[in-house]
Amino acid sequence: MTTASPPAVKTSSEHPLLAEARRLAPELSARSEEIEAARRLPAALARELADAGFFRMVLPEAYGGLELHPARIIEIVEELSRADGSVGWNVMIGACTAMVAAWVPESAARTIFSSPDVIIGGVAAPTGRAELVEGGYRLTGRWSWASGSQNCRWLTGGAVVTKDGAPRMVREGMPEIRTFCFPASDATLHDTWNAMGLSGTGSGDISVQDIFVPAERAFSLITERPRLDRPLYAFPALGLLGVGLPAVGLGIARRALDELAALAQTKKLMPTGRLLATRGVVQHSFAEAEATLRAARALLMETVNATFEAGARRELTVRHRAELRLSYAHAMRSAARVVDAMYEAGGGVSVHHSSPLQRCMRDIHVATQHAMVSSVVLESIGGVLLGVDPLAPLL
Template sequence: MTIPSTPAVKTPGEHPVLSAVRQLAPKVASRSEEIETARRLPADLARELAEAGLFRMVIPETYGGFELHPALVVEAVEEISRADGSTGWCVMIGALTAMCSAWLPEPAARAIYGAPDVITGGVAAPQGRAELVEGGYRVTGRWSWASGSQNCRWLTGGVVVMKDGAPRMVREGVPETRVLLFPIEDVTLHDTWHAAGLCGTGSGDMEVRDVFVPAERSLSLVVERPRVDRPLYGLPAFGLLGLGLPAVGLGIARRAIDELTALAPQKKIMPLGRHAIATRPAVQEAVAEAEATLRAARAFLMETVNTTYEAATRREVTLRHRAELRLAYTHAMKSSARVVDRMYEMAGGAAVYRASPLQRCLRDIHVATQHAMVSQPTLELIGSVLLGQEANTVML
C-alpha cells in the first residue's frame, strides 16, 4: 500500500472538496479488491463520496453546487483515481454528467440536482430513439458503458429524435440528437460488465422501453447554449463533459509510479538476489522517464484547461482552443498508458499477481484508453484543425 495512510495536510486556500478527497483516498485504496470483486462501487462508499461533494463539482452554485474551476475538478478526479481507478472513473462519470444541470430548464434542474446527495450518470452517445410526441418524447433504447449506474438516482441517455418514424433532420444528412434524463425507476440495468479493467465501475448496459420523457428533461449539447451563463459552462460542451478522462489516466499512472518506487528497493535481482532492482540502471532510467512523461502531460493538460477557461470568461473560446483542449486530453491518456506499461515491465514477475496493484493499473489504463473521446481518431480530427483542413468539428 503506497497511498498515504494519514490525510495530507490541508494547504492554505485548498477547496473543501480536495481536502475531502485526500482524507477519503486511503479508505478507497483499502477497498480496491472489494470494489474489483463486486464489479461495482459499493453503495456505502458512493454515498460517502456524494456526501463529500464529489458529484457536485460542476453543478452551478445557484443550484447548490460548487461550480469549481476545471483545474480543481482535474485535481480531485486525479487524486481519487490514484487511490483506485474504478472509483475515480465512477466519480468522473457522476461529476461531469451533472453538467446537464446548467443546460436544463431551471425547474427540472432543481428537481433533479437539488438533493445534496444526488448521483447522476448515463451515456451521452445517441444509442436510443425518441419519438416526438405532445409534451415530450417516447423513448426506447439500450446504452452500453453506463458506469456507476447502480448508485444513480437519474440516468442520461443520448437519443436520435424521430418524427413519424423517421429521424428528424437539423440539416441534410444530420439527424437531431438530444440527451434525456430518466429516473432510475424507468431504467432496466443489465449486468453485462465483465471487462479486462476498470472492473469495479459497474459499466453494464442500461435500457428503457417506450418511456415518456417530458420536454423539460431534455437538452442538446450540440445546438443549445447553457441556461446558466457562467464561465465554467462557456467551456466547449464536450470538453467539459470529457474533463475527467485525462485525470483518471494521470491518477492511475501516478499510482503505478508509486507502486514501482515502493517495490524497487525490496525486490531482488534474480538469480542471485544480492541487489535490489532499484540498483539497475534500466529501472532508474525508466522511473526518471516516467516521471518526466507524466508531469509533462499533466502540465500540458493544466495549461490548456486554464487557457481555455480564461477564454471562456471572456467569451472568446475558438476552434483552436477546442482542438488543443482535446489534444491535451488524448495526450494525457496516451502518456499515462506509456508510463503504466513501463512501470509494469520494470516490476517483472512480481507485477502479474492479483495482489499487485500494478496489474490493476495496467488493466485499468488500457480500458480507459478505449474511450471514444481519447481514442486514436481524435488525433486525426485535431490534426486536421491544426493544419487548417476541413473537418466535422461538432464533437470538439
C-alpha cells in the same frame, strides 16, 4: 498491497474537497479488491462520496453545487483515481454528468437535483430513438458503458429524434440528436460489465422502453447554449463533460509510479541480492516515466486554464477546443505509456493479482478505450490544427 505515497503538503490554495480525497485515499486503496470483486461501487461508499460533495463538483451553485474550476476538478479526480481507478472513474462520470443542470430549464434542474446527495449518470452516445410527441418524447433505447448506474437516482441517454418514425434532419445527412434525462426507476439495468479493467465501475448496459420524457428534460450539448451564464459553462461543453477522463489516467499512472518506487526498495535481484532500485534500466525507465507524466499533466493544466479564461472572455475558438481535446488525449496516452513502463520494470512480481501494478495496467487500458480520448479523435484535432477541418463540431 501498498498504498499510495503520502501526498504533498497542503497549500493555502488547496480545495477542501481535494483534502477530503487525500484523507479518504488510504481507505479507498484498502477496499480496491472489494470494489473490483463487486464490479461496482458499494452503495454505502457511493453515499459517502455523495455526502462529501464529490458528485456536486460540476453542478451549478444555483442548485446546490460547487461549480468548481476545471483544474480543481482534475486535481480531485486525479487524487481519487490514484487511490482506486474505479472510484475515480465513477466520481468523474457522476460529477460531470451533473452539468446537464446548466442546459435544462430551472424547473427540470430543480426536479432532478432536489437533494444534495443525488447521483446522475448515463451515456451521451445516441443509441436510442426518441419519437416527438405532444409535450415531449417517447424514448426507447439501450446504452452501454453506463458507469455507476446502480447508485444513480437519475440517468441520461442520447437518442436520434424521430417524427412519425423517421429521423428529423437538422441539415442534409445530419439527424437531430438530443440527450434525455429520466428517473433511474424508469430504466432496466443489465449486468453486462465483465471487463478486464476498471472492473469496479459497474459500467453495464441500461435500457428504457417507450417511456415519456418531458421536453424540458431533453437538451443538446452540440447545438444549444447553456441556460446559465456562468464561466464554467462557457467552457466547451464536450470538454467539460470529459474533463475528468485525463485526470483518471494521470491518477492511475501516478499510482503505478508509487508502486514501482516502493517495490524497488524491497525487491532483490538474483543472484546479486541487490535492490531493484539499483538496476540502471529501471532507473532510466522511472526517470523517463516521471518526466512523461509531469509533462503531460503540465500541458493539460496549461490548456485547461487557457481554455477556461478564453471561455470566460467569450473568445473561444475552434482551435481552443482542438487543443483542449489534444491535451486530454495526450494525457491519457502518456499515462498508459507510464503504466506500461512501470509494469514492465516490476518484472515477474507485476503479473500477480496481489500486485497493484497489474490492476493499474488493466485499468488504464480500459480508460484509453473511451471514445473521447481514443486515437480516432486525433484525426479531428489534427484536421483543425492543419487548417483543413475548420468546424469540427464534435470537439
